[in-house]
Amino acid sequence: MAGMVAQRTLELTAANRRLTELAHTDPLTRLLNRRRFIELAEIERERARRMGHPFSVVLFDLDHFKAVNDTFGHHAGDQVLQAACAMIRDCMRSIDVVARYGGEELVALLPGTSAEPALQLAERVGATLAAQPIVGDGHEVRITTSAGVAEWLPSTESLESLLSRADAALYKAKAGGRNQALLAERCTASELEAS
Numbered sequence: 001m002a003g004m005v006a007q008r009t010l011e012l013t014a015a016n017r018r019l020t021e022l023a024h025t026d027p028l029t030r031l032l033n034r035r036r037f038i039e040l041a042e043i044e045r046e047r048a049r050r051m052g053h054p055f056s057v058v059l060f061d062l063d064h065f066k067a068v069n070d071t072f073g074h075h076a077g078d079q080v081l082q083a084a085c086a087m088i089r090d091c092m093r094s095i096d097v098v099a100r101y102g103g104e105e106l107v108a109l110l111p112g113t114s115a116e117p118a119l120q121l122a123e124r125v126g127a128t129l130a131a132q133p134i135v136g137d138g139h140e141v142r143i144t145t146s147a148g149v150a151e152w153l154p155s156t157e158s159l160e161s162l163l164s165r166a167d168a169a170l171y172k173a174k175a176g177g178r179n180q181a182l183l184a185e186r187c188t189a190s191e192l193e194a195s
Contacts (some may be wrong), residue, residue, distance in 0.1 A: 007135070019129060028081065032097060033099060033100060041159050045162075053112050056118035057118075058110065058181075060107070060145050062144075063144045065143075072139045075137050080143065081134035083136070087128055087134075097109040111150075113126060115186075118149045122181035123147075124139070125147070144179035146174045146180060147171030147185060148171070149184060150165040165185060
């Protein structure tokens with residue numbers, strides 16, 4: 001009887017671990033999902049507030065990705081997205097968090113990282129992606145990325161404001177020709193909207 005209980009406990013533990021993984025992971029890219037990213041980013045924001053450490057976020061958008069799906073099909077697009085996500089994840093440190101933010105948008109949380117090193121990382125990611133074609137369903141595809149980088153404004157800025165500033169920088173990168181990373185303004189999202 002004790003052996004059966006122990007076996008059932010192991011099975012339940014494994015099932016719970018699997019459910020947690022499913023709840024936190026994007027099934028296509030195997031990156032964290034947006035919900036889990038927000039949870040971890042809020043934890044990092046609180047830690048940074050207490051400890052006085054910087055952190056930054058980077059929003060990445062794979063340039064003209066719709067054309068990959070339209071030209072080669074969604075199966076090829078899925079393979080290209082998976083490979084691009086793996087390349088981006090490989091550019092990060094072990095403490096960084098990368099998640100699928102939506103569609104072909106990804107977000108990275110960079111603990112202990114101020115604006116300039118975060119911008120350098122975003123540029124390195126862009127150069128890595130642009131340097132080699134990705135194969136999707138037998139087709140070679142060149143991918144570039146636009147990125148918006150924002151450093152958290154200590155003690156006062158909400159996560160929503162930080163992400164809004166990164167998004168505004170991403171929008172400028174895309175409007176300015178794509179295939180580049182830009183640093184967000186050092187003002188709050190509400191100040192950006194007012195200007």
